[in-house]
Amino acid sequence: MNVFVVAERKPGVPSHVTTALGILSGLLEKEAADIYVFDNNGEEAFDTEAILESCPFVPDSLFLSIVTLNALRSYNLLDEAKRRWPHLIVVGGGVHMRFNYMEAFEKGVHIVVRHEIEPVFAALMTALQQGDFPCLLQEPAYADPEDFSLPDWRCLESKNYSHVGSYLNNVLSSRGCAFRCNFCADEWTTNFRNGSLGQLEKYLNCAAQYGKNINILDSNFLLDRNRSEEFCDLILNGELQGRGLRFFLQTHIHSPFDANLLERLRKAGVDTISFGLERLTSDAQKLIDKNCRLDLALEKIKLCLDNGIKVGTNLLIGFPFETVALLEKEIEYFVRVRDLGAMVTPFLLLPFPGTTYYDDYPETHGWYLDKEFFLDFEKYKNTLFYKHFDKGAIGLGWNLFWRNVYGFDVATSSLIVETAQEFGDLRRIPIRKTLVAS
Numbered sequence: 001m002n003v004f005v006v007a008e009r010k011p012g013v014p015s016h017v018t019t020a021l022g023i024l025s026g027l028l029e030k031e032a033a034d035i036y037v038f039d040n041n042g043e044e045a046f047d048t049e050a051i052l053e054s055c056p057f058v059p060d061s062l063f064l065s066i067v068t069l070n071a072l073r074s075y076n077l078l079d080e081a082k083r084r085w086p087h088l089i090v091v092g093g094g095v096h097m098r099f100n101y102m103e104a105f106e107k108g109v110h111i112v113v114r115h116e117i118e119p120v121f122a123a124l125m126t127a128l129q130q131g132d133f134p135c136l137l138q139e140p141a142y143a144d145p146e147d148f149s150l151p152d153w154r155c156l157e158s159k160n161y162s163h164v165g166s167y168l169n170n171v172l173s174s175r176g177c178a179f180r181c182n183f184c185a186d187e188w189t190t191n192f193r194n195g196s197l198g199q200l201e202k203y204l205n206c207a208a209q210y211g212k213n214i215n216i217l218d219s220n221f222l223l224d225r226n227r228s229e230e231f232c233d234l235i236l237n238g239e240l241q242g243r244g245l246r247f248f249l250q251t252h253i254h255s256p257f258d259a260n261l262l263e264r265l266r267k268a269g270v271d272t273i274s275f276g277l278e279r280l281t282s283d284a285q286k287l288i289d290k291n292c293r294l295d296l297a298l299e300k301i302k303l304c305l306d307n308g309i310k311v312g313t314n315l316l317i318g319f320p321f322e323t324v325a326l327l328e329k330e331i332e333y334f335v336r337v338r339d340l341g342a343m344v345t346p347f348l349l350l351p352f353p354g355t356t357y358y359d360d361y362p363e364t365h366g367w368y369l370d371k372e373f374f375l376d377f378e379k380y381k382n383t384l385f386y387k388h389f390d391k392g393a394i395g396l397g398w399n400l401f402w403r404n405v406y407g408f409d410v411a412t413s414s415l416i417v418e419t420a421q422e423f424g425d426l427r428r429i430p431i432r433k434t435l436v437a438s
Contacts, residue, residue: 001031003036023151025151062090064093099354113137153207171200176192186352235269251273251274253296294336297313316347
């Protein structure tokens with residue numbers, strides 16, 4: 001069986017070969033499949049023809065990793081692939097399939113893996129052989145933590161793995177999230193499960209062979225105090241001792257860490273802890289079902305910084321409840337976060353299927369299939385929540401953020417203007433470029 005796997009991500013999204021892509025490749029190899037993986041590694045967009053031309057054989061099946069932001073390109077690739085190889089069986093997986101599997105069938109996908117791959121992999125192999133389409137594989141939805149598969153890291157060394165640029169060593173030792181923020185959570189994401197410590201050790205040992213910087217993708221890595229201590233023991237006293245590894249992780253401000261644990265984490269190589277604050281005013285937090293009190297956020301951020309660990313945070317704007325006054329208060333609070341020494345990165349809300357800000361707002365439905373949206377990001381304010389905003393709230397809020405948090409105006413900075421010309425819109429500026437001007 002010849003299998004062509006395509007994972008094309010938007011710019012800035014790193015390779016998934018050390019997470020889901022590697023898990024899928026490892027499972028397929030056990031079935032004696034001949035696999036070719038194309039992964040643009042979030043570095044640049046590729047012409048559809050170039051992607052198809054890269055495959056060294058005539059594939060029997062095409063596996064697409066579909067997320068909301070690449071759904072349009074995935075469906076276009078599917079059309080071109082079928083014209084080239086009419087016999088092709090197309091399998092769709094990825095988070096977009098949780099709520100949009102009927103859309104995928106309508107676009108020509110034959111088999112949809114709706115949730116996690118391990119519980120339905122045997123059924124997937126059977127479906128490929130029997131050819132009874134369309135086929136929805138959805139039960140059981142979740143893998144038991146003891147059954148979490150490790151990625152096949154050999155992909156990184158294989159001639160049949162094509163990727164652009166350097167890859168990050170991503171490690172994912174848990175699945176789901178323990179919190180229900182309504183802009184992010186859906187009915188399927190809240191089944192939070194930690195993998196075993198033994199699995200984490202194997203994962204880290206593999207990752208350490210390919211680089212010293214390891215990005216831990218778990219939504220709330222420090223939520224379990226005992227597990228956090230065990231992680232430190234693994235690094236400080238186990239096989240990874242003295243390897244000079246640097247870890248980047250994220251967690252919630254309610255995670256039970258203190259100065260003693262932070263000291264151990266720093267000694268274990270934790271470089272940066274990121275907190276998904278999103279908003280800090282009590283009014284906004286109630287509206288997004290989040291609980292990140294300002295006083296606690298400032299306390300936990302200062303605690304990390306005082307113990308030698310860098311801190312990253314984010315501000316999320318673009319909700320339908322935005323007002324100028326509310327954004328001014330948010331930015332006032334985030335200036336206090338910045339003044340502690342933490343990094344603050346702004347993002348614009350994009351509503352994803354299954355979440356409150358997609359399902360409850362019909363004007364947002366299908367925005368990701370609108371080609372014009374991606375060609376002209378300014379269309380954002382016309383197609384999604386613009387009619388709900390105070391006049392000028394988002395534009396003003398964005399400028400207020402850059403002026404008050406980093407000391408320059410988006411509209412007047414020459415660096416910003418140059419970057420905006422490169423990316424087509426001010427609100428798509430990569431944070432790594434704008435910080436040069438601060």
